[in-house]
Amino acid sequence: xxxxxxxxxxxxxxxxxxxxxxxxxxxxxxxxxxxxxxxxxxxxxxxxxxxxxxxxxxxxxxxxxxxxxxxxxxxxxxxxxxxxxxxxxxxxxxxxxxxxxxxxxxxxxxxxxxxxxxxxxxxxxxxxxxxxxxxxxxxxxxxxxxxxxxxxxxxxxxxxxxxxxxxxxxxxxxxxxxxxxxxxxxxxxxxxxxxxxxxxxxxxxxxxxxxxxxxxxxxxxxxxxxxxxxxxxxxxxxxxxxxxx
Amino acid sequence: xxxxxxxxxxxxxxxxxxxxxxxxxxxxxxxxxxxxxxxxxxxxxxxxxxxxxxxxxxxxxxxxxxxxxxxxxxxxxxxxxxxxxxxxxxxxxxxxxxxxxxxxxxxxxxxxxxxxxxxxxxxxxxxxxxxxxxxxxxxxxxxxxxxxxxxxxxxxxxxxxxxxxxxxxxxxxxxxxxxxxxxxxxxxxxxxxxxxxxxxxxxxxxxxxxxxxxxxxxxxxxxxxxxxxxxxxxxxxxxxxxxxxxxxxxxxxxxxxxxxxxxxxxxxxxxxxxxxxxxxxxxxxxxxxxxxxxxxxxxxxxxxxxxxxxxxxxxxxxxxxxxxxxxxxxxxxxxxxxxxxxxxxxxxxxxxxxxxxxxxxxxxxxxxxxxxxxxxxxxxxxxxxxxxxxxxxxxxxxxxxxxxxxxxxxxxxxxxxxxxxxxxxxxxxxxxxxxxxxxxxxxxxxxxxxxxxxxxxxxxxxxxxxxxxxx
Numbered sequence: 001x002x003x004x005x006x007x008x009x010x011x012x013x014x015x016x017x018x019x020x021x022x023x024x025x026x027x028x029x030x031x032x033x034x035x036x037x038x039x040x041x042x043x044x045x046x047x048x049x050x051x052x053x054x055x056x057x058x059x060x061x062x063x064x065x066x067x068x069x070x071x072x073x074x075x076x077x078x079x080x081x082x083x084x085x086x087x088x089x090x091x092x093x094x095x096x097x098x099x100x101x102x103x104x105x106x107x108x109x110x111x112x113x114x115x116x117x118x119x120x121x122x123x124x125x126x127x128x129x130x131x132x133x134x135x136x137x138x139x140x141x142x143x144x145x146x147x148x149x150x151x152x153x154x155x156x157x158x159x160x161x162x163x164x165x166x167x168x169x170x171x172x173x174x175x176x177x178x179x180x181x182x183x184x185x186x187x188x189x190x191x192x193x194x195x196x197x198x199x200x201x202x203x204x205x206x207x208x209x210x211x212x213x214x215x216x217x218x219x220x221x222x223x224x225x226x227x228x229x230x231x232x233x234x235x236x237x238x239x240x241x242x243x244x245x
Numbered sequence: 246x247x248x249x250x251x252x253x254x255x256x257x258x259x260x261x262x263x264x265x266x267x268x269x270x271x272x273x274x275x276x277x278x279x280x281x282x283x284x285x286x287x288x289x290x291x292x293x294x295x296x297x298x299x300x301x302x303x304x305x306x307x308x309x310x311x312x313x314x315x316x317x318x319x320x321x322x323x324x325x326x327x328x329x330x331x332x333x334x335x336x337x338x339x340x341x342x343x344x345x346x347x348x349x350x351x352x353x354x355x356x357x358x359x360x361x362x363x364x365x366x367x368x369x370x371x372x373x374x375x376x377x378x379x380x381x382x383x384x385x386x387x388x389x390x391x392x393x394x395x396x397x398x399x400x401x402x403x404x405x406x407x408x409x410x411x412x413x414x415x416x417x418x419x420x421x422x423x424x425x426x427x428x429x430x431x432x433x434x435x436x437x438x439x440x441x442x443x444x445x446x447x448x449x450x451x452x453x454x455x456x457x458x459x460x461x462x463x464x465x466x467x468x469x470x471x472x473x474x475x476x477x478x479x480x481x482x483x484x485x486x487x488x489x490x491x492x493x494x495x496x497x498x499x500x501x502x503x504x505x506x507x508x509x510x511x512x513x514x515x516x517x518x519x520x521x522x523x524x525x526x527x528x529x530x531x532x533x534x535x536x537x538x539x540x541x542x543x544x545x546x547x548x549x550x551x552x553x554x555x556x557x558x559x560x561x562x563x564x565x566x567x568x569x570x571x572x573x574x575x576x577x578x579x580x581x582x583x584x585x586x587x588x589x590x591x592x593x594x595x596x597x598x599x600x601x602x603x604x605x606x607x608x609x610x611x612x613x614x615x616x617x618x619x620x621x622x623x624x625x626x627x628x629x630x631x632x633x634x635x636x637x638x639x640x641x642x643x644x645x646x647x648x649x650x651x652x653x654x655x656x657x658x659x660x661x662x663x664x665x666x667x668x669x670x671x672x673x674x675x676x677x678x679x680x681x682x683x684x685x686x687x688x689x690x691x692x693x694x695x696x697x698x699x700x701x702x703x704x705x706x707x708x709x710x711x712x713x714x715x716x
Contacts, residue, residue: 065697065714069651086594086630097653097713098615098625104651111613112598112630116605125601134597189696 035165038074039221046183047211051075054163056156058184060208062172064093066189067203070104070223072139072167077105079136079165086112088129090140091122119146126155126166133162141169153180175208184208190220247350247381247401250388251330251366253323255376256343258283260322261312274302277314316342327471329369333362338385338468344392346385346468359400372482382407385468386460390415390434404461409435418456422449434460477507477515480567486525487563490554493522497550500568505543514539514576518546519569520553524560532557534603537595537631539574545596549603556604598630619676620684621712622655650700650713657702657710665691665701674702690715
């Protein structure tokens with residue numbers, strides 16, 4: 001019987017096979033190997049103690065600028081500086097601004113921006129990037145109206161196959177429908193309730209779906225206070241013309 | 246040494262017909278100084294004689310097409326033919342205006358003997374649309390002379406025997422000498438061999454003696470060989486028009502394999518493939534495929550070409566497919582382990598970029614970099630995704646003291662400032678006065694009604710714009 005490879009080897013060969021021992025507390029010898037998100041509160045709630053190294057994450061949000069990039073920032077910074085692999089941005093809504101990426105510690109030279117013309121091409125690109133495993137992370141935006149359940153399942157499968165951390169950005173309304181993604185997060189902007197706090201960056205998130213756990217809501221994350229930005233105070237809208245120098 | 250001469254009697258005319266387009270079966274003549282110098286089958290059947298004036302040719306056959314002689318184009322075509330012949334021997338020497346000389350002694354075994362080699366060459370010439378005559382002899386000049394005479398000798402025999410009975414018209418002697426010899430009653434080369442050398446030299450000068458010595462092999466006749474081309478260009482002309490993309494895969498596969506072999510022989514890789522798919526009439530569809538790194542394997546050529554082909558608009562009926570490759574560079578194979586499998590089964594960055602660019606087009610796949618410029622919209626630019634010529638690396642001081650948004654709107658969007666809550670600012674940016682795009686702007690960080698952190702600016706004319714999101 002010694003010829004049968006041990007269970008861990010077989011597990012490695014079949015990454016898509018879920019085993020009961022993967023439940024938290026029953027992990028057995030498997031070490032959590034997630035990509036540290038940089039936010040301890042979030043890491044604790046996640047199955048891999050961080051972002052999954054191979055898996056699809058859905059980020060559900062209403063508007064741009066709620067802090068979705070700052071949420072991924074620390075992990076992207078560590079991946080882009082430690083790995084040779086690229087970070088793919090598929091059909092981003094705006095330009096990821098290189099000076100800001102620099103400031104966040106993300107290696108801009110690893111950015112691979114792909115702008116496909118249509119949904120079919122975008123899906124194809126998504127799947128190729130994931131399947132080939134040539135990127136350490138992927139940030140993708142797809143046309144929600146044309147996106148089908150089966151397509152998301154293919155992406156989740158491809159992400160596991162290629163060991164790529166894939167983030168799919170979707171409108172918040174998608175939270176109501178089921179999805180095969182292994183982690184789904186609903187992001188909320190954090191209104192500045194207390195103006196006295198000298199930090200103003202942050203977001204609130206609900207875990208809609210996660211492996212090995214129930215949904216969880218109300219996780220609050222603080223982004224590091226940016227010293228360059230003055231503590232928040234409401235400014236009057238200037239009505240004088242800026243003086244021309 | 247064994248020399249094979251390839252003579253193209255109609256090179257000029259065929260080149261013009263091929264370049265300017267025309268039916269090779271229609272009567273056509275090549276004209277130089279208003280005299281017919283070459284005539285094709287149709288024109289010869291109408292009994293248009295070489296040397297007659299264009300007016301005569303036109304009066305014999307009003308429908309005859311004529312082309313003016315273009316020596317440069319003819320010369321280019323000859324060197325192209327030389328490149329094709331290069332696959333049979335490394336020693337190819339052009340013999341302008343219309344012949345090639347190949348030293349084939351070392352190639353006989355590989356290509357299965359003189360006869361087989363000659364057949365292969367003849368087939369190649371036919372494919373390129375050239376009438377040719379070829380001959381093999383022990384010296385280059387003898388081979389040339391036999392080819393011009395159309396003797397088609399492809400067996401090895403002593404030069405003097407082979408040249409028996411060949412007219413002097415086919416030799417390389419100046420026309421004046423040929424005429425003088427004819428006046429003396431000497432029209433064949435073997436008659437010339439019989440004459441005493443010293444007396445011949447006295448009458449015709451040392452050039453004739455030198456020519457005869459080189460012809461018979463008594464004197465060495467060194468030749469300059471052409472260098473192999475740094476570019477690959479090959480085409481497949483289809484006998485019948487092809488419809489549909491699937492049918493095109495056959496010629497494409499053939500060319501891809503040919504290119505892969507060509508590159509492998511030189512230990513080179515290419516960074517660009519240019520496919521040109523031509524219909525019977527009209528313009529060709531050109532598909533360009535660029536690689537991030539030099540490649541040379543036919544499988545990836547084929548796969549990336551298929552991707553490109555799938556999204557291309559092709560002519561309805563395709564008559565010919567050609568492939569060019571440039572940016573030829575030395576190829577470094579990536580190391581594979583003992584079993585021929587690379588250490589990781591993940592594709593490299595360059596492979597992924599090539600794959601995406603082949604399907605989506607090069608413009609859809611880009612990298613980013615920072616640029617030192619105070620104008621926010623000029624502080625970045627796109628670049629090739631794999632070339633790592635980043636100006637600054639991550640973590641270095643960008644020189645900007647203020648924070649910048651992660652998302653930049655390109656171009657900025659006009660907004661109503663009443664919908665925003667200004668949080669900090671202003672940051673005055675006034676720069677670019679040296680260029681037409683002089684800007685004076687006050688930047689503010691603001692909160693939108695939805696709670697998004699925005700980057701707004703006000704121009705001098707009181708207009709507000711949204712330029713980014715702090716995300």
